[in-house]
Amino acid sequence: MEKRIKVFDDYHELVPFSMEKLADSIKVIGLPEPKQQFVLNQVKSILYDGIPVEEIFEYVFKLLKEEGSSSAAKYKLKRALFELGPTGYPFENYIGAILTQMGFNTDVGVILPGKCVNHEVDVMATKEGKAFIVECKFHSSDERKSNVKAPLYIKARFDDVRDTWNNKDVEIIGGWLITNTCFTEDAIAYANCENLMLLSWDYPKKRGLRAMIDLFKMYPVTCSTILSKKEKQELINRNIVLCKDVVDNPKVLNQFRISMDKKQQIIDEFKAIVAHNG
Missing domain, CATH: 3.40.1350.10 (Trna Endonuclease; Chain: A, domain 1)
Known part of the structure; x- marks a missing residue:
């Protein structure tokens, strides 16, 4: 019987790694099936006993970001919620x-x-x-x-x-x-x-x-892979919390000293996140 890889979870506990759960987390973001399998195969190649789940997350996020799609933004959703702080x-x-x-x-x-x-x-x-x-x-x-x-x-x-x-x-x-x-x-x-x-x-x-x-489709602006941490916080400070708020009112980005190209990239990313069926 093949040895089951164990990983350190977010609570610093050693638990069995579940390729099924990882597959589900990739499937739900709407990644095309061939790309899903590519990511899973790549993850298999880096696994070792005691690997932190954060290392797996960062590796998958990097692969998805290289695809240049909204999938990376949706994959980091749980982390994006943490960025809604520091206050509640x-x-x-x-x-x-x-x-x-x-x-x-x-x-x-x-x-x-x-x-x-x-x-x-x-x-x-x-x-x-x-x-x-x-x-x-x-x-x-x-x-x-x-x-x-x-x-x-x-x-x-x-x-x-x-x-x-x-x-x-x-x-x-x-x-x-x-x-x-x-x-x-x-x-x-x-x-x-x-x-x-x-x-x-x-x-x-x-x-x-x-x-x-x-x-x-209530994705927070902190999902963005393009906005800086400071820019995300400035949007939140203005009570602009949702990607769809920026899609509906792109002028909120005028407060930032960024190029028109970057503004369009942000808008396109948010449109893709909100429109994606997953």
Whole structure:
């Protein structure tokens, strides 16, 4: 039996390498099948026991970037979410935009009175007379998971607000916890027990944050392989978080002292990212 290669994951744990998962991550970005197989074959040639997943990621990203397509930008989506920091506020705006695409009316950063204290809620999401208190847990790297303290916190806030809620037109029905990384098993168990909604990068399975982003094409500007880190941050500071915002209003790039050629490259990249079916 062929020895299974083990890799160090983002949590510095030694785990079996899954070529199937890598294949899925490449397939979902819409890379043509012959190129998918080329990338997988190239990765096989560099594998060794104890290789960090970050090294594999960087190698695949380099191969995709050489293709000159939007595939590289979409492949780095998870890392792109980390670049929405350093504060959690851009992530809250980003989640608000996704929930709006899901059909909710959203308010970001609202103050709600509770029985004991007032609460600053990251996002208030309302649809068809039902409302959720949404807590956004942003992490700047994949090394941190959201543990059970997070759902405990949102449950306490929900209970406190519900006790004084008096809007007859809208029923507040629950708490919703959203993170750009993952939840611990205890966090998931507690949330399920208390009927809290959870959304993380890969939870619920096949309906996680990655799936929502792909479905609604809500790719952040930090996906760009052309914009500099400073330029990305300047867009975020102006509340321009989505690639589609730049596609719809290319004039936002006029603030940068860059050539017309680079501006067009950025616009073309964002158009390809948003239009790509994946």
